[in-house]
Amino acid sequence: MIHHLEITTRHTPEVLERVLRVIRHRGFSVQTLQTQLDEANAQVHLQVTVASTRALPLLTTQLAKLVDVNSVTGLSQVTTEQKLA
Amino acid sequence: MNGAHFVVKALQQQGVEQVFGYPGGAIMPVYDALYDCGVDHLLCRHEQGAAMAAIGYARSTGGVGVCIATSGPGATNLITGLADALLDSVPIVAITGQVATPLIGTDAFQEVDVLGMSLSCTKHSFMVQNAEELGSVITQAFEVARSGRPGPVLVDIPKDIQLAEIEHECIKHMVAKPEAPQADEIAAAKALLAAAEKPLLYVGGGVTLADAESQLRDFLAVTEMPSMTTLKGIGTIAPEQTGFLGMVGMHGTKAANFAVQEADLLVVAGARFDDRVTGKLDEFAVNAKVIHLDIDAAELGKLRQPDVAISADLKQVLPQLAQTLSIAPWQAHCTQMKQDFGWRYDHPGEAIYAPLLLKQLSDLAPKHTVVTCDVGQHQMWVAQHIEFDSPKDHLSSSGLGTMGFGVPAAVGAQVARPEDIVVAVSGDGSFMMNVQELGTIKRRKLPVKILLIDNQRLGMVRQWQKLFFEGRYSETILTDNPDFVNLAKSFDIPGETIVVKEQVEPALQRMLNSEGAYLLHVAISEEENVWPLVPPGAANDKMMEDCES
Numbered sequence: 001m002i003h004h005l006e007i008t009t010r011h012t013p014e015v016l017e018r019v020l021r022v023i024r025h026r027g028f029s030v031q032t033l034q035t036q037l038d039e040a041n042a043q044v045h046l047q048v049t050v051a052s053t054r055a056l057p058l059l060t061t062q063l064a065k066l067v068d069v070n071s072v073t074g075l076s077q078v079t080t081e082q083k084l085a
Numbered sequence: 086m087n088g089a090h091f092v093v094k095a096l097q098q099q100g101v102e103q104v105f106g107y108p109g110g111a112i113m114p115v116y117d118a119l120y121d122c123g124v125d126h127l128l129c130r131h132e133q134g135a136a137m138a139a140i141g142y143a144r145s146t147g148g149v150g151v152c153i154a155t156s157g158p159g160a161t162n163l164i165t166g167l168a169d170a171l172l173d174s175v176p177i178v179a180i181t182g183q184v185a186t187p188l189i190g191t192d193a194f195q196e197v198d199v200l201g202m203s204l205s206c207t208k209h210s211f212m213v214q215n216a217e218e219l220g221s222v223i224t225q226a227f228e229v230a231r232s233g234r235p236g237p238v239l240v241d242i243p244k245d246i247q248l249a250e251i252e253h254e255c256i257k258h259m260v261a262k263p264e265a266p267q268a269d270e271i272a273a274a275k276a277l278l279a280a281a282e283k284p285l286l287y288v289g290g291g292v293t294l295a296d297a298e299s300q301l302r303d304f305l306a307v308t309e310m311p312s313m314t315t316l317k318g319i320g321t322i323a324p325e326q327t328g329f330l331g332m333v334g335m336h337g338t339k340a341a342n343f344a345v346q347e348a349d350l351l352v353v354a355g356a357r358f359d360d361r362v363t364g365k366l367d368e369f370a371v372n373a374k375v376i377h378l379d380i381d382a383a384e385l386g387k388l389r390q391p392d393v394a395i396s397a398d399l400k401q402v403l404p405q406l407a408q409t410l411s412i413a414p415w416q417a418h419c420t421q422m423k424q425d426f427g428w429r430y431d432h433p434g435e436a437i438y439a440p441l442l443l444k445q446l447s448d449l450a451p452k453h454t455v456v457t458c459d460v461g462q463h464q465m466w467v468a469q470h471i472e473f474d475s476p477k478d479h480l481s482s483s484g485l486g487t488m489g490f491g492v493p494a495a496v497g498a499q500v501a502r503p504e505d506i507v508v509a510v511s512g513d514g515s516f517m518m519n520v521q522e523l524g525t526i527k528r529r530k531l532p533v534k535i536l537l538i539d540n541q542r543l544g545m546v547r548q549w550q551k552l553f554f555e556g557r558y559s560e561t562i563l564t565d566n567p568d569f570v571n572l573a574k575s576f577d578i579p580g581e582t583i584v585v586k587e588q589v590e591p592a593l594q595r596m597l598n599s600e601g602a603y604l605l606h607v608a609i610s611e612e613e614n615v616w617p618l619v620p621p622g623a624a625n626d627k628m629m630e631d632c633e634s
Contacts (some may be wrong), residue, residue, distance in 0.1 A: 011213075014200055021204050061383035067209040067229055 002031065002077040003056045006039040009035060010068040010073055015044060026059050028052040065069065089114035089218050089247040092180065093122045101151050103127070103142060103500060105135040109155025110195060112182030114247035116153075117187060126605075127302050127500060130521040132159050136166020137519070140175050141497025145455055146482050147296065149176045149230055150497065156182045157195030160241070161202065165487060170237035173317065174501055176230040177237035178223075183212065185245040199241045208236030216249035231614040234381040235294055237592035243573065266397040271405045274352075274376045274393045275599040278408060283415045284310045287333065290317030290353015291379055291484070293476040295399040301325075307407040311419035313341040315356050315542040316483040320473035328419050330346040335619045339426035342617075342625040344419050344566035345370050352406075353377045355399055357613050358388040359484070368624035428470065433610050435585045437465065442589055443470040446508070446536065449593050453478060455498045455507040457493035459515030462544040465615045467510050489518025492535065496522055499531045504536065506597060512537040513566050523542025523576040524601050535578075535604045537569055538610040546602055547615045552629070553621070573604040580604030 002022040009015045016035065023030060038047045050059070060074045086094070092115055103125045108116040119126050120484045129135040132154040139150030150170075154163050160181040170177045184193045203210035205402050211222045219242070226238040236347040278284060278584045286308075298321055304320035305312060311328035314321055331338035333345055345351070351373045356362070363369035364389060376397055377384070377391035385394035395402055428492050443466050450456075456471055457480040464481055473479045480498060482490040487523070495509035516537055543561040550558050570580040580603060583592045589607075596605045617628035 014204070017201065025205065058383075058387060061385075061387075065381070065383055067225075074592055 002027070003049040003050050003052070003053065003059070004077065005046070005050060005060070005063075007048065007063060008069075008070045009044045009046065009066070011042055011071065012068055015068045016046075018068060019046060019048075019063065022060065022062050022066065023050055024049070027054045028059050028063050031076045044054045068080050086251065086586060087114065087118075087247065088219055088249045088251055091219055092223065092242065092247070093124060095220060096124060096151065097122070097226045099149070099223070101149070104144070104151040104153055105129050105497065106153030107132050107135055107155070107159060109159045109182065111156035111184055112153060112159070112180075112245045112357070113248075114244065115180065115182065117244070126153075127496070127525065128405065129493065129496070130524040131426070131519065132162035132524040133165050134496070134519050134525060136163045136179065137487075137490055137493035138171065138500070138522075139177050139179075140166060140170050140173075140490075141480055141494030142501045143175050143177060143497075144173075144494070145477050145498035147293075147477060148351045149178060149227060150182070151178050153180045154182070155195065156184055156199070156202055156577045157197045159195075160199040161197060164202060164206055167203065167237045167239065167483055169485040169490065170210065170485045171206055172258060173482065174235050174290065175237065176235035178226050178230050178523065179237060179239045181239065181241045182247065183241045183243040185620070187245070189243065199239065203241075204427070206237070207239050208238040210241070212241040213246050216246050216251040219246065219251065224539045225602045234291070238425040244589050248446055266395050266402045266405065270393060270395045271402070274361035274406055275408060276375055276565065277393060278308070278352070278376055278406065278410065279398075281410070282346045282412060284308075284350040284352060284410065284412060285309050285344055285348035285373070286312035287315075287320050287345070287351050287356050288312060288318040289354065289356025292318065292321050295355060295380065296413050297399040297403060298475070300400050300403040304403045306405045308410050309416060310352070310412065311344060312411060313337070313345065315359065315362055316468055316481055318356065318476065319468055320476040320479050321487040323474060324472040327414055328423075330419060330423055332468055334359075334513045334625070335364065336469065336617070337619075337625070338469070339617055339628060340419065340422040342628060343422055343426075346372070346624065346626045348373045351375045353379075353391075354403065354593065355379055356419045357384045363388070364619045364623055364625040364627075373602055379389055435587075437583065437586055437589060437607055439466050439607075439609050439613055441586070442468055442538070442607060443510070445589055446481065446593055447471040449590070449597060450507065450508065451506060453505050455480065455495070455502060455505055457481070457491045457494040457498060457507065457509045459509075459511045459518075460486045461512045461515060462540075462548065462613075463512045463538045465545075466538075468626060471535040478496045487619065488515040491515060492522045492533070493519050495533045495535075496525050496529075496531060499533050500529070507532075508534045509539065510542060512568070513537065513541060513563055513631045514543040515535065516569070517566075520572070523573060523578060526578065527576040529599065532599070532601050534599070534602065535573070536596065537604060537606045538609055539569065539606060540609050541566060542611045544611070545615070551614070552618075569606045569624055578602040578604050580606060582606040584607060584608045
């Protein structure tokens with residue numbers, strides 16, 4: 001299943017590594033990734049599309065625990081096959 | 086004041102009186118600051134030993150453990166200890182030196198990307214970017230380490246920042262606000278409890294981490310429901326508590342493993358459905374609804390979907406859930422199972438029987454004796470046959486299963502609790518993993534007792550080879566072990582070897598009564614195995630028992 005994530009983090013040099021490591025370790029693979037630094041150079045906004053057979057809360061609850069992460073929202077995309085089923 | 090002195094002052098402001106570590110080039114300014122600052126530093130003989138001593142210190146007290154190492158190999162040697170602390174949720178602050186800022190990324194001498202390595206084995210990590218942020222980073226490190234679900238935090242400090250002059254600043258200690266449970270969640274949980282006919286309390290290490298042992302015992306006193314613990318939960322429930330069935334899981338008691346399969350409600354307090362507890366997950370407690378209580382929301386629904394999930398401070402939740410229950414037939418059934426499936430110590434022959442040895446230790450050791458373990462068969466025998474009245478007295482590497490944990494953890498516990506007896510129960514495989522820490526025991530003249538159970542094998546691996554790999558004993562035969570008593574003697578630690586049952590009690594007395602450190606080397610047969618055993622991939626009620634008898 002495909003999931004869309006919106007993540008806001010503190011801007012630290014390693015924050016992207018932290019987020020990507022958790023996504024991989026918890027069984028999700030990155031399909032697309034966009035990063036945007038805010039004007040104050042203090043926060044990073046990430047838009048990530050991930051694929052996995054696992055349920056999205058297994059990832060979002062782990063991401064939310066990261067000290068640098070301020071907010072996580074997730075949206076799961078239902079595939080055509082699942083709709084038909 | 087330079088950055089290094091500032092770090093030490095910041096540690097003192099956090100209440101740190103004891104640190105464990107090993108010096109080296111990139112951390113020398115901090116060691117210079119430690120030289121005459123009043124913080125007690127114990128030199129361990131390997132950075133892994135320092136990390137595990139800090140864990141022993143933290144787990145035996147409930148406080149934060151601090152360890153210090155240099156850059157490069159010093160930091161990499163800490164990593165196993167940090168991973169151990171992460172898996173067992175132990176609050177640790179690790180401070181590492183780093184090469185000077187201009188040299189980072191140049192492959193300088195003893196440079197390694199410690200921040201990168203720390204990502205998967207810490208709760209959080211910092212590389213200090215400039216001297217001005219040192220104060221806030223140290224404060225945050227302690228706050229993160231002990232708040233919510235505790236864990237290890239690493240602070241990597243480049244050498245130029247340790248040497249930079251900075252103004253002293255006041256460091257504020259932040260206190261995290263415990264999360265309060267929602268009223269509707271409490272009501273839903275209480276309704277499930279009231280409706281249950283066969284409720285069972287499943288207690289993990291989280292109860293102690295929440296400092297909620299007395300609340301848990303009060304909850305049991307009111308509900309009188311049968312109960313069981315994980316490996317880390319051992320000691321949370323008083324051994325004499327009515328309906329307490331012992332440890333559940335792969336090497337758990339038959340009573341606990343049968344009861345969990347019969348239960349119609351599991352109240353899970355600070356536990357996480359680890360695979361060593363559940364066996365085959367989709368056959369675990371199939372008849373039970375689940376109330377899952379944990380401060381860490383990521384644990385709720387991770388492996389088992391709960392019917393009621395409450396992410397909050399256990400100290401607040403448990404008193405709100407307590408209510409009297411009408412479950413007399415179930416209580417009687419569990420009590421009967423506990424009686425029917427109790428441990429038996431009537432072992433034939435003269436050879437020393439490890440379960441009986443540990444039962445005798447349990448009977449002879451004074452209350453509040455701390456027992457640390459290594460990993461393997463002896464670790465499970467400790468969990469099964471020693472009775473603990475507090476989880477702070479039972480230090481066992483549970484999540485990571487780190488061989489070599491026992492002796493350095495005992496060092497940390499003995500430093501933290503000098504008035505209590507500390508016994509490291511080890512195996513001949515594990516003991517050799519951090520044997521250099523005998524040097525730390527000698528250096529500080531710590532009265533650590535070591536009970537070394539020696540079957541000249543990597544016993545747990547051998548047991549699995551025997552059961553599941555057709556007896557092909559690949560690399561598990563250790564008949565070339567050193568002379569352990571003489572090895573200890575070279576560190577000024579007296580000891581003796583025993584080989585038959587009748588020697589056990591007087592030898593345990595000599596060990597427990599010795600003023601200083603002592604090594605009791607116990608020879609046992611390699612054929613002794615840990616029973617019962619839930620084989621891999623099986624449900625918990627499909628236990629194997631001693632196939633020799």
